[in-house]
Amino acid sequence: MSNWAIYIEASGSTWEADGGIPRPNETMETQVLSNTTRIKLANGASAYFTPTTKSYKEEFSMTMLELDDTVVSKIDDYIENNTKVKIVTHTSEVFIGKFLSRQRAWLTGIEPDVYDLIVRFQCYE
Helix, strand or coil: CCCCEEECCCCCEEEEEEEEECCCCCCCCEEEEEECCEEEECCEEEEEEEECEEECCCEEEEEEEEEEEHHHHHHHHHHHHCEEEEECCCCCCCEEEEEEEEEECCCCCCCCCCEEEEEEEEEEC
């Protein structure tokens, strides 16, 4: 299994390498949502308002299997310190944002002395 590279934001929009995390599940879905708002006019017609920012990336979940304590500790540090990270995937896709949460997942057939995690990640760019 290949790893994803992790970078943490340093001073002045530069990024420092911070190792990697194992690649999560293959079915990770990233959504782009519109923030256009429908407004009902006095005559009953609809009008649409789109702010300057026309869309945003929705948060997504990743499931990572059979992790060691080093990766779990690293993700915990990112969450606790509100660290902005850049993830570069095995296909060179880039996600910039923050880890929001992590929870332990118990999947059958996996050894009990390793972590299976579900983490939520919010993209900012």
